[in-house]
Amino acid sequence: MENTLCIVGAGSTCLAFLHYYTQHFKRAAGGAPKTLFVIEKSEEFGCGVAYSHDLASNLLNTKSGYITPFLDKPGDFFAWLNLNAAAVRDRYPAFSMTIDSYAPRPLFGMYLKSRFKSVIKEAASVGVNVVQISAEVIDVVKHLGGYVVHTDCGVSLKCESVFLMCGTLPGQPLQRAPRRSMLAHPYPVSELPALIAPTSSVAVIGSRLSCIDAVIGLFENGHQGQVTIYSRSGFFPSVRGTQGRITPRYLTVDYFDELLAQNATLTLEQLVTLVSKEIAEHGGGVPEQFQVPQPPEDILEFLRQEIDAAQQARPWQAVLYTTNKVIDKVWALLSEADKKQFLAKYMGVFMSYRVSIPVDNAQKILGYMEAGRLAFIPGEHRILCASDQEVLVAGAQGEVCRYDAVINATGSPRDVSKLDSVLMSKLLAHRAVLANPHGGLCIDRQTYQAINARGVSEDDLYVLGELTNGEFLFTSALDINSTHASRCCEGFFERLSLKHCAPLQAALYAENA
Template identity: 50%
Template sequence: MNSVIALIGSGSTALSFIHHYLQQLEAGAALPRTMYLFEKRAAFGSGAAYEADRASNLLNTKTEFITPFIDQPGDFWHWLQTQPALWRHQFPGYTLEADGYAPRPLFGMYLEDRLKALVKRAASLGLNVVQLHAEVLDIQQHGNRQVLNTDCNLRLVADYVFLTCGTLPAKRNNALAEHPHVLNTPYPVSTLPARIPAEAAVGILGARLSAIDAVIALIEQGHRGPITLHSRSGYFPSVRGTQGRIQPRYLSDEYLATLRASKGKLSLQELIALVQKEIMELEGTELRGDFHLPAPPASLENYLQDEIHAAAGPRAWQAALYATNPIIDQLWAALHEEDKQKFLDNYFSAFMAYRVSIPVENARKILRYLQSGQLRFCSGSFGRPQAMDGGLVLRMDGEQIVHHYDYLIQAMGSPRQVGHLESELLSRLLQRGVLQPHPLGGVKIEAHSYCAEGANGQTNPRFRVLGELTTGAFFFTSALDINARHAKRCVEQFATVFTPAAKDIEAAQA
């Protein structure tokens, strides 16, 4: 068999995919033995999320838990303990702690090293992993073959394509697309001092992880000018407590299957009640009153003081929310369609603030900056930035308030809507109907096989999608362990489909 598969993107999801692909080969699956691995960044393995940068960019999952290999818990922790020669010289100030939060670039080094090991293991199994430093700009299907066109004029043919491209940036604001004082992303944050003068007034659009990274990096690298965080929703991430992993009683496959068997689809209120029951079970208390959405903090300084104090101990509600990771796609599928949209419209910002927490170390830094007066927090929606009088202006919607800045940093993360992503490849595939936008985010796929659904409503068995682009189908696709689980399922499903077909072809050729 001479079939070829192509993976577009070599980050953590691709590593998970390759890991389970090799397991299928070891189990005797007759899978393609040539794999093209495309990566437009300098390094293979780390991806955008864990690229080389400052050590102040921290993971928000404890060191002992995080791994791209769901069947190898603690693999990152084991690597840190056994391979200090590979990383200690670049992170001399890092204290190795199982329940601490390691620098994201350190995790990126681990991923790069693990990819090298996977490529060697692949060679021993007869799989040729061809690593290509190139950006795929278009994919055209000719019969059963996929022709991939790259930015370096390289054209390659594959039989099967898997999009594993991870987090993609937002399209630049057209009015200020080329403005030298507008940064479309804060990363890498190590370069911010070279791009922004130390005395400049800086506005940061966004208030989640990337915005926090930008604030800390600026100030720790000597920025002296005022910095303002703008949060449209007014929410700010919670602070991670000391709790570990739990075995849920209600947020489990078994309980959800039983519930679905009796009720069918669930309402949003029923889903919220399920989470509440898990929290009450952990706390040993009874449910008191109806659920009310927590309001955004009136004072970020007071909020962080309370959060830091609460984070000194276990937080049952955080343990319950993190326990949803293994079944979050099933919870999403269980909701009525109208309730999915209702959740995104009314609850998503609060969910992300409480579900995606930050380490107490970074919370303390942000609190110090607020107390010093160098950092401000502004909540409320705002219009498009405008260039005016040599600077940049941000107007608050429905108000007379105008903020003046020398520089603006866009740090609002990756948009859910695929049409808002900066990607020539996706734009072309959407334009030709190879991919179809999902109304709830990302692109449409068949959830069991991960096959892309085109504009004609048909799924393409030779084109599969993983990671952030599946957010409409699976809701929460920004956690490493969730994407690792999907990669495993995708490989297993692909093997069940491909192996019988391969055997039939081989028999016919014989």
């Protein structure tokens, strides 16, 4: 029987993996699967939910000259823009095509889909057949030295290896009973006007990038009703400055690799010291006594100050972005106690500073607030009840507000038991995978193999992307997931090589015995 491989999910991580797979296949001695099934539940292959077809107001938060899904092709997106300049200008006339611009995410999605086609052609040229299947994977069951992948369309595939690259899976509904007034997520934002009447009062739960997309998408499509953002942490995304990339002096790959080789540990206090030294090294101001930033007391003043500060370089942002290369190593060096403390106390502030927004979108949000069209309510809140016509939300002070519609913009839960995923529910139920207490699934961080409920690595079941956030902390950035895809692919071919060589070595040993 032909050796086959199945990839669940066809987003940017899958695209990167296919690219690296093709490069390794060219050099492989033999034994690597020549048929790769890629199963994607949406109709778009290569872009995932984050970069799918939607409104141009959904902006990237990485500059056009830097973003790429391929580690070995820096500047690939910008090169593609120049090659397709006429089509880009026709489709996105307001987009300024420069190295420092922030492109619409659907435009980046066009690029990813184009590159997906190119990668498939390149794979075919070396003898790798990538078979695309539009379906949702609902179960993966171990069977006779491999796995059977079951889909919702009735197709089942027998594969020797399965790679889960499911992307950002949605959370379970805020209310058990489905209601027309409750939207599980804001995407695609372009469809919100068809679901929410223009004069409706709307509550948006969550204050990160999904919230920004939802709010701007509503107002730019003619929404007239009041919109209110609810944020449990009280934090709001920082605004991206003009700085470029830096070369770190202290937060280096070599430094953290050395600590890992020594089985050393790192405390949160030591990490703060290292980050502070790096910021100072690159011209940033650092207080003598570090204090964890608090949520803004006045959201309007916060946005005004952020927009003003974003007109120049912000060294601390450059330092935070350069940690993409080491964040998985830093996380591995922390104690379990420090990991729990970080997630419980500091994750909100970390995300608000690490995942910034372009100044254009910040100015829009400020404008809506100054006009009285958008409100921001920090603190604990809960949904009291919901019908098809209205939702009642209780705030931190016990106040109850009525809304015509509620949009859940909290993103994908770290806790896999809270995901709205048939596949995850079944994998957990038959103990093929194990939930990581810090988020996602337990994996072997060296091989990316899933760890089952017995604590044993599954030989040919691999996990990449958001489902590994408990092992690596932050897995939402394109370059981070591309790095993991590269490492996983390299390790996969190394193990294939060992398997391929083992019979030959045994034969030679028997011949010489």
